[in-house]
Structures are given as structure tokens and as C-alpha cells.
Amino acid sequence: MSSSTTLAQILERPDVWRGDALARAALPGVPTGFADLDRELPGGGWPRGGLTELLPLRRGVGELSLLLPALARLSRDELAWLVCIAPPYLLYAPALQAGGVDLSRLLVASAPGRDAAWACERSLAADGVGAIVVWLPEVQATSLRRLQLAAEASQALLFVFRPAACASQPSPAPLRLALEGEGEQLIVHLLKRRGSAQPLPLPIAVQRPLCLRHALARPASALSAARSLPRTAVA
Amino acid sequence: MAGRRLAEARALLPALAVRERAVEREQAALKRLACWAGGFTSEVCCLAQSMLLLEVAASLRLFGGAAKLFEDVVAGCAKQGHLPRAALAPTPLAAQWLAIGGDDRGSCTLDELPHRLGALPLSVLALASGDEARLASFGARSLADLLRLPRAGLARRLGTGLVTDLARALGELPDPRQRFVFPELFAERLELPMRVEQASALGWAARRLIDALCGWLAARGGGISECVFEFGHESGARQRPATVLALGFAGATRDAERMSRVLGERLQRLHLPAPVERIGLRAGAPAALAGHSRSLFVERGEGASDESMAGLLERLQARLGDDSVHALSSVAEHRPENAWRRVAAAPLTGEKSPPSPFLAPALRHSAVGPRPLCLLAQPQALRELAGRPQCGGPLRLLAGPERIESGWWDAAEPDALGDVCRDYFVAISRRDEWLWIFRSRAGWFLHGVFA
Structure with missing residues (x-):
């Protein structure tokens, strides 16, 4: 047995990767719907069977819109179930539907505190769940580690939203993304991935509500908007 | 200590704990066991003396043969908290006798029945004491001796009852039993x-x-x-x-x-x-079980995964509460709060309601303005400074206005939104947050987040 073949064999393993290239994922990822992002992710998309940590700096920068194409694809094409756990706001059904999500395959669970991680673990164990989106603002590192192990045993996508302040803390997630808004674009910082580090932020053109016909030709002044309202109730 | 008087038993074992026999509870336990036995066969028969007969001929293949089925029944009984004396025989009476005699081999054919029965003592027949003494005087001490005696003479001396029983036990005469009727509820x-x-x-x-x-x-x-x-x-x-x-x-x-x-x-x-x-x-009354159709090819489909989803849903609901787990549906309504509804999640119903023509995505895009992915449960009032709404600094209005008004028809109903008159705008904050805000007579409000 020559040592070179052994090394080659070791390099074949999916959990071993070279520092100058992206790791090969055991399963092909789910395309994110954004080619720029797909190119930078091991497996060419959101990893199946792995925890993806999303750290949005602010709300409303397009953090959910980033996931929407993949979620729509899973629910429509793969007939997989989507589970949303402990969302901080109401998920607005008409917008999800407009984004292509099959609402008959969506489950929303409001789970306080530690129940959220529990619900997440149970959902990972269920057959037929394609993606889980969970908001865990105060999760312990041990729970996160358990979720990562549970995710590895399943084929579902697991997205965990945490506050941006957690970016400096270590995390067991194999993929960590910090999200920031800049005008019409969402800037993705790849904090961690399997493979070479990506120091440059990625601008992603997520769907923003501007491209619709209701866009203003010029910024409306609040005064004119106020004037357009009737001052009295309809008699 | 079976068959001894209480005083005698006490003399032998002073620490004996004596309980009164609760016949009613015995009967209730027997009925519960009969219900449980319905899992093996629908032909169950409750006898006096805490005996249960299961007619299993039709169940043998399903449960993997007589020996396996017998083992399952005995083990299941133990799980139910009873230690049965069980026996398997081709006729009900023979099974009864074998069980009383303690012969619990898990197989028996009609041919070997006389041999197996022959090994039993006469006491299993529970004869009147006079009859047993007479049989003893004939020299018959076991069932084998009894079976050797000529039937006609036996019938003349001890009556036809015993002879009929012997014939039934050996399968020579039919032995219909009254079925246990499974309760309605x-x-x-x-x-x-x-x-x-x-x-x-x-x-x-x-x-x-x-x-x-x-x-x-x-x-x-x-x-x-x-x-x-x-x-x-x-x-x-x-x-x-x-x-x-x-x-x-x-x-x-x-x-x-x-x-x-x-x-x-x-x-x-x-x-x-x-x-x-x-x-x-x-x-309550049982409902029909949903049938399954298994797919010919292994694929991620509606079949097995839905069953597993139903299990997940139950567990989540059991821990988080029934109201905490739900699905969403959109409603053809112009007021944003009313354009969606919580619906019971039902993975097992499987029937997808066809989207109503008003909700076709293509139509939505053209007919209405942008809708945010996240909606606030209650519109949140925003300050106005120098004519501009404020949310962590002045907001810049990017798109709008989209007028959403009216709704007088449910104004009188409790918890209904009622009449509204709002102009919605897409706004961006200084920190690049995309927000959905509206202006009404009461001022500016934040209503959604374009997450």
C-alpha cells in the first residue's frame, strides 16, 4: 500500500477538503436561486443535512427573501414540507404565495424559549420535511450543536436566524452568513464555510418591492401623501 | 393454595395476605382483555371462570404462523398485566382443558389431540365429585383412560353430557360458541x-x-x-x-x-x-382509516412522508398546544390583515384545495402592490417629524401610495377590522431596512417588514 494512494483516498472523503478549494458536499445542495451565491457555496447551494446560520444585521434587509426561491422550489417541486418555528413576526401568507411557496405544505409553529429548539429537532427527525426555518435569538451553544448533529442525520435544510451580535461567538454551524442591507441589494458576508475563506462580501439582488409598477417616479413627499387622504369620513 | 380452605392455608403460610374476590373487577378485566384480543382476531369468546377463547385459524398467516401468534398472545397478555395459562388446540373445548391442565405447547394438530388430551388428569373436566369417584371406580384416572372406555356405556352410566363434551373436544361434533360483542363505544x-x-x-x-x-x-x-x-x-x-x-x-x-x-x-x-x-x-365510534397508496418507485412523495408529518404535527401540538401549530392560507380580501388566515394543518387530508382564481400568483402581481413577507400583529405607530415618518431616523418613501380602503360591512362585528382608509408606501430607513408603512387619519404606522 503506497502512502500516496492513502492520501488520495483520504482526500476523497467528503468531510476532508483542501484549504484552497471548496469542500465537496456528500449531497448536492438546493440551488439558492442566486447564481452568485451558488458558486460560493460547497455543494452548489444550500447544504442538505447541515445547519446554516443566518445573522441579519437588521430586520427587513431581505433575509427571508434570500431563502424564498429555495423554499418555493422545495415545496412546489419536491413536495417537501416547510416548517417555520418561532417567527418573530406573522409570516404573511399572500406574500409567501406570491413568492412561489405552496402554502398547503407549510407549517408554522410558535414555540417559546427552549421549545423552539426541541420543535426543530423533532421536525428534523420527521420524514418529509424539506426545510426548517427557525428563529433562535437566545440559543445555547450546546443546543446548536445538538441541532447540527440532528441536521446531519436528516436531509432537510436547516436555517437558524440569530442576532448579528452572535457573529463573534464560535458556532458549530458549517455555514454562517452575515446579512446586511445596502440600498436595493443584500450583502452577504460568508463568515464560515467548508473550504477557502471568502473575504469579499457578495452583493445579492434579492427581490425588492421596487420593481413593481407601484414604484414612484420620484420620491413622494409625505405632505402630498397626507393631502391625498380625505379629511372627513365618507358620509 | 388453590382448593384449600382459608384456615388450612393460614396454617401453612401465616403471612398470607387475603383479599376478597372482586368478581365485578374480574369481569371488567376480562372484557378489557377481550377488547385487546381484538387485535389478533375478531372471533373472541368470554367464558366464565376468567377464560377467553380466541379463534385464530384465520389470523395464522398474518401473524406468522401458530407458534409465533401464540407467543405474541402470551407476551401481550403479560404486558396487559395478566399471567395467562394459555393453550393452543384445534377445538375450543380441548384448548380449555389443555389450558387448565397447564399444557402450553405452541402447536397442536387434530391427529395428536387424543394423545395430548390423554396426558391430562380428570380434574380438568371439573366433573361433579360423585362422577369423578365413579370413574375412579372404573379404573379411569386420566383422560387417556376415559377415552379408552366405550362411549355408549359411558353415556348410560354418566349421562350424555360427558360423552358429548368428549366428542366436541376431539372435533367429532361441532362446538359453536357465542361471540364476544365488541362494544359500540x-x-x-x-x-x-x-x-x-x-x-x-x-x-x-x-x-x-x-x-x-x-x-x-x-x-x-x-x-x-x-x-x-x-x-x-x-x-x-x-x-x-x-x-x-x-x-x-x-x-x-x-x-x-x-x-x-x-x-x-x-x-x-x-x-x-x-x-x-x-x-x-x-x-367514540371508530372512523374509517385512510387508505395508503404506496408508490411503485421510491420517491419523495405524498405517501409515507405525510404519515410521518402527521406524527410530527401531533407531537408539536401535544407539547406546544393545539393553537401554536398551524398552517397558513391566503384569502381574497383587500385589507392586509384579512388577506390571510390561520388554518388547521392537516397533512393527512391530502386534498389540496385548488387555488381560487382570485389568488393566482400572476394575477396578484399585477392587481395589487407589493406585500411584505412579515406582517406586524398590530400596526405600530410612527412619529412624524418635519412631515416625514420616523423609524430610527427619517424614512424615505420609495413606492406608493397604494390606497386600501373600505370594509364597512364588518364594522359592527366583534374583533373585525372594520372600515379602513390607508395609503400604503414602501419605505426604506436610514439603516437600509425595507418597511411597509401606511398613513391613515391617525398618522403614520409601520405594518410590515420586507424581510
């Missing part, structure tokens, strides 16, 4: 051997009732989607009403594992006001 109770103070410790005892329920459901050929547990508390000076725990399932089921899991989750959160002495389980 399931309602069983279990007295606990000791008081239980921890709710989570009730699971093992409740499992017996669940198994009995599943047997009953199998015999009735259906499933249930809800059942009710009642935990009866210690009777005494301060009699408390029983604690009631209703379990709901996502679809009709008769899977004992699934029921136990849901019960386990609920028990973990149940607070008992007093120790529990008895458990009751009630279930």
Missing part, C-alpha cells in the same frame, strides 16, 4: 395498584388501555382521531373531580406507538392536583 377503566403522584409515571399504565383500545379498533376495523383520558383521584373526604386529558390526532389512527407518544408529551406538562388511583379511557 370504548370506555375502559384501570385501577392502579398504587397511588401515582407523578403525571409522567402514568404512561406505562395508560399504555395498557391504549393497547386495549387498539385491539378494539382493529376488531371494529377503524381508527380514532381523538380519545379522552380520565385520571380519577383518591377518593376520600375531599373528593376531587377527575382530571380529563383529551388527545387529538391529525388523522384517524390505531397505532398504539403514536398514541403513546402523544400521551407522553401531554403527560409531561400535566399537573396533577392529587394522586391518581384509576385511569379511564373513552373513545
Whole structure:
């Protein structure tokens, strides 16, 4: 047995990767719907069977819109179930539907505190769940580690939203993304991935509500908007 | 100590604990066991002397042969808390005698029946003492001796009853039995051997009732989607009403594992006001079980995964509460708060409601303005400074206005939104947050986040 073949064999393993290239994922990822992002992710998309940590700096920068194409694809094409756990706001059904999500395959669970991680673990164990989106603002590192192990045993996508302040803390997630808004674009910082580090932020053109016909030709002044309202109730 | 008088038994074993025989409870236990046995066969027969006959000829293939089935029945009985003396025979009377005689081999054919029966003592027949003495005077001490005697003479001396019984036991005469009628509704109770103070410790005892329920459901050929547990508390000076725990399932089921899991989750959160002495389980009329169609090729489809999803849904609902897990649906309404609805998640119903023509995505895009992915439960008032709405600094209006108004028709209804008059804008904050805000007569409000 020559040592070179052994090394080659070791390099074949999916959990071993070279520092100058992206790791090969055991399963092909789910395309994110954004080619720029797909190119930078091991497996060419959101990893199946792995925890993806999303750290949005602010709300409303397009953090959910980033996931929407993949979620729509899973629910429509793969007939997989989507589970949303402990969302901080109401998920607005008409917008999800407009984004292509099959609402008959969506489950929303409001789970306080530690129940959220529990619900997440149970959902990972269920057959037929394609993606889980969970908001865990105060999760312990041990729970996160358990979720990562549970995710590895399943084929579902697991997205965990945490506050941006957690970016400096270590995390067991194999993929960590910090999200920031800049005008019409969402800037993705790849904090961690399997493979070479990506120091440059990625601008992603997520769907923003501007491209619709209701866009203003010029910024409306609040005064004119106020004037357009009737001052009295309809008699 | 069977067959001895109490004084005699006490003399032999002074520490003997004596309990009065509770015939009613015995009968109730026998009925519960009969329900449980419905899981093996629908032909069950309750006899006096705490005996249960199962006609299993039709079940042999399903349960993997006579020996396997016999083993399963005995093991299941033990799980139900009974130590049966069981026997397997081609005729009911022979099975009865073999069981009393303690012959519990798991196989028996009609040919070897005379040999097997012959080994039994005459006491298994439970004859009148005079008859037994007469038989002894003929020199007959075991069933083998009895079977050797000429039947005609036996009938003349001891009456036709014994001879008919022998013929029935050997399968020469038919032996029809009265079937146990499975009750219309399931309602069983279990007295606990000791008081239980921890709710989570009730699971093992409740499992017996669940198994009995599943047997009953199998015999009735259906499933249930809800059942009710009642935990009866210690009777005494301060009699408390029983604690009631209703379990709901996502679809009709008769899977004992699934029921136990849901019960386990609920028990973990149940607070008992007093120790529990008895458990009751009630279930309504069984509903038809949904059929499954298995796919020819292995693929991720609607079949098996939906069943697993139903299990997930039950567990989540059991722990988080029924209202905490739901699905969403959109409604053809112009007022944003009314354009969606929480609906019960139902993975098992499987029937996808066709999207109404008003909700076709293509139409939505052209007909209405942008809608945010996240909606605030209540519009949040925003300050206005120098004519501009503020949310962590002045907001820049990017798109709008989209006028949404009217709704007078439900203004009188409680909890309804009523008449609205709002101009919606897409706004961006200084920190690049995309927000959905509106202006109404009361001022500026934040209503959604383009997450």
C-alpha cells in the first residue's frame, strides 16, 4: 500500500477538503436561486443535512427573501414540507404565495424559549420535511450543536436566524452568513464555510418591492401623501 | 393454595395476605382483555371462570404462523398485566382443558389431540365429585383412560353430557360458541395498584388501555382521531373531580406507538392536583382509516412522508398546544390583515384545495402592490417629524401610495377590522431596512417588514 494512494483516498472523503478549494458536499445542495451565491457555496447551494446560520444585521434587509426561491422550489417541486418555528413576526401568507411557496405544505409553529429548539429537532427527525426555518435569538451553544448533529442525520435544510451580535461567538454551524442591507441589494458576508475563506462580501439582488409598477417616479413627499387622504369620513 | 380452605392455608403460610374476590373487577378485566384480543382476531369468546377463547385459524398467516401468534398472545397478555395459562388446540373445548391442565405447547394438530388430551388428569373436566369417584371406580384416572372406555356405556352410566363434551373436544361434533360483542363505544377503566403522584409515571399504565383500545379498533376495523383520558383521584373526604386529558390526532389512527407518544408529551406538562388511583379511557365510534397508496418507485412523495408529518404535527401540538401549530392560507380580501388566515394543518387530508382564481400568483402581481413577507400583529405607530415618518431616523418613501380602503360591512362585528382608509408606501430607513408603512387619519404606522 503506497502512502500516496492513502492520501488520495483520504482526500476523497467528503468531510476532508483542501484549504484552497471548496469542500465537496456528500449531497448536492438546493440551488439558492442566486447564481452568485451558488458558486460560493460547497455543494452548489444550500447544504442538505447541515445547519446554516443566518445573522441579519437588521430586520427587513431581505433575509427571508434570500431563502424564498429555495423554499418555493422545495415545496412546489419536491413536495417537501416547510416548517417555520418561532417567527418573530406573522409570516404573511399572500406574500409567501406570491413568492412561489405552496402554502398547503407549510407549517408554522410558535414555540417559546427552549421549545423552539426541541420543535426543530423533532421536525428534523420527521420524514418529509424539506426545510426548517427557525428563529433562535437566545440559543445555547450546546443546543446548536445538538441541532447540527440532528441536521446531519436528516436531509432537510436547516436555517437558524440569530442576532448579528452572535457573529463573534464560535458556532458549530458549517455555514454562517452575515446579512446586511445596502440600498436595493443584500450583502452577504460568508463568515464560515467548508473550504477557502471568502473575504469579499457578495452583493445579492434579492427581490425588492421596487420593481413593481407601484414604484414612484420620484420620491413622494409625505405632505402630498397626507393631502391625498380625505379629511372627513365618507358620509 | 388453590382448593384449600382459608384456615388450612393460614396454617401453612401465616403471612398470607387475603383479599376478597372482586368478581365485578374480574369481569371488567376480562372484557378489557377481550377488547385487546381484538387485535389478533375478531372471533373472541368470554367464558366464565376468567377464560377467553380466541379463534385464530384465520389470523395464522398474518401473524406468522401458530407458534409465533401464540407467543405474541402470551407476551401481550403479560404486558396487559395478566399471567395467562394459555393453550393452543384445534377445538375450543380441548384448548380449555389443555389450558387448565397447564399444557402450553405452541402447536397442536387434530391427529395428536387424543394423545395430548390423554396426558391430562380428570380434574380438568371439573366433573361433579360423585362422577369423578365413579370413574375412579372404573379404573379411569386420566383422560387417556376415559377415552379408552366405550362411549355408549359411558353415556348410560354418566349421562350424555360427558360423552358429548368428549366428542366436541376431539372435533367429532361441532362446538359453536357465542361471540364476544365488541362494544359500540370504548370506555375502559384501570385501577392502579398504587397511588401515582407523578403525571409522567402514568404512561406505562395508560399504555395498557391504549393497547386495549387498539385491539378494539382493529376488531371494529377503524381508527380514532381523538380519545379522552380520565385520571380519577383518591377518593376520600375531599373528593376531587377527575382530571380529563383529551388527545387529538391529525388523522384517524390505531397505532398504539403514536398514541403513546402523544400521551407522553401531554403527560409531561400535566399537573396533577392529587394522586391518581384509576385511569379511564373513552373513545367514540371508530372512523374509517385512510387508505395508503404506496408508490411503485421510491420517491419523495405524498405517501409515507405525510404519515410521518402527521406524527410530527401531533407531537408539536401535544407539547406546544393545539393553537401554536398551524398552517397558513391566503384569502381574497383587500385589507392586509384579512388577506390571510390561520388554518388547521392537516397533512393527512391530502386534498389540496385548488387555488381560487382570485389568488393566482400572476394575477396578484399585477392587481395589487407589493406585500411584505412579515406582517406586524398590530400596526405600530410612527412619529412624524418635519412631515416625514420616523423609524430610527427619517424614512424615505420609495413606492406608493397604494390606497386600501373600505370594509364597512364588518364594522359592527366583534374583533373585525372594520372600515379602513390607508395609503400604503414602501419605505426604506436610514439603516437600509425595507418597511411597509401606511398613513391613515391617525398618522403614520409601520405594518410590515420586507424581510
